[in-house]
Amino acid sequence: MTAEERTGAIDAEPAFRTPAEAIAWITGLMPTVGIRPGLERMQLLLEQLGNPHRRLKFIHVAGTNGKGSVCAFLTSVLRQSGYDVGTFTSPYITSYTNRFQYNGEDIPEDVLLRLVNRLKSYADRMAESEWGPLTMFELTTALAILYFGTVCFPDYVVWETGLGGRLDVTNVVTPVISVITNVGHDHMDLLGPTLADIAREKAGIIKPGVPVVSAVAQPEAVAVIRETAAARQSTLYLIGEQFSYETSGTAEDEQRFDFAGLFRRLDDLTIGLNGAHQQANAATAVMAIDVLRTYYALLVDEEDLRRGLRETAWPGRLxxxxxxxxxxxxxxxxxxxxxxxxxxxxxxxxxxxxxxxxxxxxxxxxxxxxxxxxxxxxxxxxxxxxxxxxxxxxxxxxxxxxxxxxxxxxxxxxxxxxxxxxxxxxxxxxxxxxxxxxxxxxxxxxxxxxxxxxxxxxxxxxxxx
Incomplete structure (x- = not known):
C-alpha cells in the first residue's frame, strides 16, 4: 500500500467535495445513530486501517471534571519543552476541527476532507454488516488516529476520553500513562448511580503495567482506583499520598501553589486559569510529567515546566x-x-x-x-x-x-x-x-x-x- 493510499489521498470518486460536507456527515450521526458504548466496532475499524494507533505514544486522560484542563496543561508544558504534540479533546467550543490539534493548530481542512473520504467507505461497509453503523464519536476518534498516526506523527498524543472510560472508544489505545482527574456525579444514567460505579468506569482506562496518576479524592472512589491499579500491576500516584499541592497565592487570572511529589518539590508554580480546582488539575499534570520523566526519560526543564503551566489557556472555563x-x-x-x-x-x-x-x-x-x-x-x-x-x-x-x-x-x-x-x-x-x-x-x-x-x-x- 502506498503512502497516498494510507492517507486516503487516492480516491477516484470522493464521497464529499468540501470539508463542510464531510463534517456534516459525521456530526449528523449524533441524533440518528446516537451513543453505542463498546470497543469492538472501533477495534475492527482500526484493524482494517492498519492499526495506526500502535505507532503513537498516548497520554490517556479520564475524569468527571478537569479532563480538558489537564490536557491543556500537559499540551502546553510538552510543547514548551520542544515536543510535537497532538491533542484530542471533547467537546469542542467553536469548530469541529478544534478537536484535532497538532502543536496548537486545528487539523487542516484539506487533510480532514481527505481522511473522512477514506473513512466513508469503511463506514459504509460496517453499516451494511451485522455491526451496524459507526457512531459520530467512533468516526471522530478514528479520524484523530488517522491524522496523528498517518499524517503528522506527534511525539505524544494527549488523549481525552469522551464518556466514562472502560467502554469509551478512546480506550482502544494502550497509553504510556493514564490520568484520572476526579470522579463526580455526571452521566449517571450511563455510568451508574454511585461514585464507586462511576469510578469503576473511569478506572477502565488503566492498562496492565502502565502507571496511573489520579486526583480522585472520595474514599469509595479511591478504593476502586486503588483496587484496579493493583489488579493490573500499575503503579498508582494518588493526590494526597504520592503528590500534593498547597496554595501560596490567589488573584484573578493568577494562582500560585507549591507542589510536592515523590521525585521533587517545586515552589511557587503559577497558573493563569481561575478557580482553586485548577491548582489540583495543574498539580496532577505536573505529577504526570514527573512520572514520564522517570519512566520514559522525558526531557522537561523546570523553566519550561513553569512557563508551560503559566501560559496554559482553556476556553469556556472561568x-x-x-x-x-x-x-x-x-x-x-x-x-x-x-x-x-x-x-x-x-x-x-x-x-x-x-x-x-x-x-x-x-x-x-x-x-x-x-x-x-x-x-x-x-x-x-x-x-x-x-x-x-x-x-x-x-x-x-x-x-x-x-x-x-x-x-x-x-x-x-x-x-x-x-x-x-x-x-x-x-x-x-x-x-x-x-x-x-x-x-x-x-x-x-x-x-x-x-x-x-x-x-x-x-x-x-x-x-x-
Whole structure:
C-alpha cells in the first residue's frame, strides 16, 4: 500500500467535495445513530486501517471534571519543552476541527476532507454488516488516529476520553500513562448511580503495567482506583499520598501553589486559569510529567515546566470574555462543576450584583447543581441550548422555583428559551447595573460554545460533538 493510499489521498470518486460536507456527515450521526458504548466496532475499524494507533505514544486522560484542563496543561508544558504534540479533546467550543490539534493548530481542512473520504467507505461497509453503523464519536476518534498516526506523527498524543472510560472508544489505545482527574456525579444514567460505579468506569482506562496518576479524592472512589491499579500491576500516584499541592497565592487570572511529589518539590508554580480546582488539575499534570520523566526519560526543564503551566489557556472555563460589561463563561454542567464555580465566585471575583444565565441537558443532577449557585444570584435567566437534546427551560425553572424559598435566592427568575434573547437580557442587566455587576453564563457546554462564539466572533458554534 502506498503512502497516498494510507492517507486516503487516492480516491477516484470522493464521497464529499468540501470539508463542510464531510463534517456534516459525521456530526449528523449524533441524533440518528446516537451513543453505542463498546470497543469492538472501533477495534475492527482500526484493524482494517492498519492499526495506526500502535505507532503513537498516548497520554490517556479520564475524569468527571478537569479532563480538558489537564490536557491543556500537559499540551502546553510538552510543547514548551520542544515536543510535537497532538491533542484530542471533547467537546469542542467553536469548530469541529478544534478537536484535532497538532502543536496548537486545528487539523487542516484539506487533510480532514481527505481522511473522512477514506473513512466513508469503511463506514459504509460496517453499516451494511451485522455491526451496524459507526457512531459520530467512533468516526471522530478514528479520524484523530488517522491524522496523528498517518499524517503528522506527534511525539505524544494527549488523549481525552469522551464518556466514562472502560467502554469509551478512546480506550482502544494502550497509553504510556493514564490520568484520572476526579470522579463526580455526571452521566449517571450511563455510568451508574454511585461514585464507586462511576469510578469503576473511569478506572477502565488503566492498562496492565502502565502507571496511573489520579486526583480522585472520595474514599469509595479511591478504593476502586486503588483496587484496579493493583489488579493490573500499575503503579498508582494518588493526590494526597504520592503528590500534593498547597496554595501560596490567589488573584484573578493568577494562582500560585507549591507542589510536592515523590521525585521533587517545586515552589511557587503559577497558573493563569481561575478557580482553586485548577491548582489540583495543574498539580496532577505536573505529577504526570514527573512520572514520564522517570519512566520514559522525558526531557522537561523546570523553566519550561513553569512557563508551560503559566501560559496554559482553556476556553469556556472561568473565562472572562467581556470586560465592559463583565461576562464570565464557565461550563459547570454537574454538581461538582457548579460547586467549583460557586467557590470561585466567592474567592476570586469582586461584584455587588451577580446575574446568571444557565441551560442544562436533561440527564444531569439539576437540583444539586442549582443548590450551589442559587443563593448567590440576583437575576437568573433560564434558557435552552441550541441542540437536539436539551432540558426545557420551563422544567429547569420549576426546579429553581421549588428551591428558591429554601435557599433564599435568586431574587428574580426569567425564563427565555431562546438563548440569544436570554443573552440580550443578561447583557442589558450587566450594562444597566453598577461597574461591579458580574454576568455569568454557565451550564451545558452546548450553551457555552454558542455564547462564546457569538460574543467573540458574532457567529454560532458548530454542533455535533
Amino acid at each position: 473565562e472572562m470574555v467581556s470586560r465592559e460589561p463583565r461576562i464570565l463563561l464557565d461550563g459547570a454542567h454537574n454538581p461538582e462543576g457548579m460547586e467549583a464555580l460557586a467557590d470561585a465566585l466567592r474567592d476570586v471575583y469582586a461584584y455587588d450584583t451577580l446575574n446568571v444565565m444557565i441551560a442544562m441537558m436533561p440527564n444531569k443532577n439539576h437540583e444539586q447543581s442549582l443548590r450551589h449557585i442559587l443563593p448567590m444570584v440576583n437575576t437568573l435567566v433560564i434558557t435552552e441550548p441550541d441542540f437536539h437534546k436539551k432540558m426545557i427551560a420551563s422544567e429547569l425553572a420549576e426546579v429553581a422555583e421549588r428551591l428558591r424559598p429554601e435557599l433564599g435566592g435568586p431574587k428574580r427568575i426569567v425564563v427565555e428559551p431562546d438563548w440569544r434573547k436570554g443573552l440580550d437580557a443578561l447583557q442589558a442587566s450587566a450594562a444597566g447595573g453598577s461597574g461591579r455587576t458580574l454576568a455569568v453564563v454557565t451550564g451545558t457546554l452546548y450553551l457555552i460554545a454558542d455564547v462564546r462564539s457569538w460574543l467573540l466572533h458574532q457567529t454560532k458554534s458548530e454542533k455535533g460533538w
